[in-house]
Amino acid sequence: MPARISGKRPVQLKEEIAAFKRRRILEEASYLFFTEGYETTTLDAVADRLNVSKPFIYSYYKNKGELLYEICQTGIRLSLSVLEQSLAVEGSATDKLKAVVERVARIIIENQRYISIYLREEKSLEPEDARAIRVMRHHFDELLGDLLEKGCKAGEFGIQDPSRAAIWVSGLLTWIALWYHEGGSWSETEVVMDALTMVMKMVAPGRPFRG
């Protein structure tokens, strides 16, 4: 097998093509799930959009449910991964939180359609798939809660209950998927900067509200 010009690892063209095909199937399926709804979309319609046969789809995804799971887990899988990376680097809790909010907000905007489908179609997932995603979401909130708690102990943040605050922060971020409008009046960068401002204010030290 020939080596890449830039390195020693052999080119895995076959794998790259398979990954590309899987991604394209997912994109077209998500277009139909988003515009027509999951229930009414058939695998024939997905195959038609790609001008391929249904058996072609079946050689990459075992059924429509696997496509839905793949779509629904994308946003949280990527978000969890950047959260774990951000926690692993050196820096203050503030630095880490800023990195997480900025990167997760971008993931949510880039995967907006997938996340909207998840929020709409969670009930259509197989129970074990829905559970697997909820476990990831819960893990995200827990890790974020730990970060907020560290920031509180370091005097950087002022929150009464960090694990609860984490749920508000991740809710604020996920909400972006439901209203962001590409080509609308806010640019992606404006949304990301606004999200940062809002989250940093939410966790800032300050007197808690007392009626």
Add this chain to the structure above:
Amino acid sequence: MPARISGKRPVQLKEEIAAFKRRRILEEASYLFFTEGYETTTLDAVADRLNVSKPFIYSYYKNKGELLYEICQTGIRLSLSVLEQSLAVEGSATDKLKAVVERVARIIIENQRYISIYLREEKSLEPEDARAIRVMRHHFDELLGDLLEKGCKAGEFGIQDPSRAAIWVSGLLTWIALWYHEGGSWSETEVVMDALTMVMKMVAPGRPFRG
């Protein structure tokens, strides 16, 4: 027609009963839309749950789409109404904002199922119904933005762009419908108080985030 004991207005029992029937139909339809999805729910199934005939349903709602619209517009109609009431009373911008957040958070919790159905099934609404609801939501955000702007001018709040901040505040509130869990680890009052704390921190004067 007999008068109420407590007042001069005649008892409108017939109207009250009609309103009660409409409400019960809506509740059972929302149960089915929420658990089974809108597409797969039939009016026969709604009639079965109430042990009535389908023509009985038709004498109150002209079709399934009207039921969906009625469900979907409930949350925003009630929220808009408390926002307008709160703006009309005397008080500082802070007082008004606190009243709005507290009352809207309670409306969202009480109408959680209806709001979740709206967020899931917006695409199933008739285009003019979907538009009518978006107009109400937009009006809510505009009025809230005006209130935030007044608070900024009075030195009570510190926000760079009040109309954008309004969208984050109403997003944070609407998000409650997607995660609040009756009988879960947070009481309704805890959620409402947390929402108040978060929103008041979001609008508090303070240096905006600058990277």
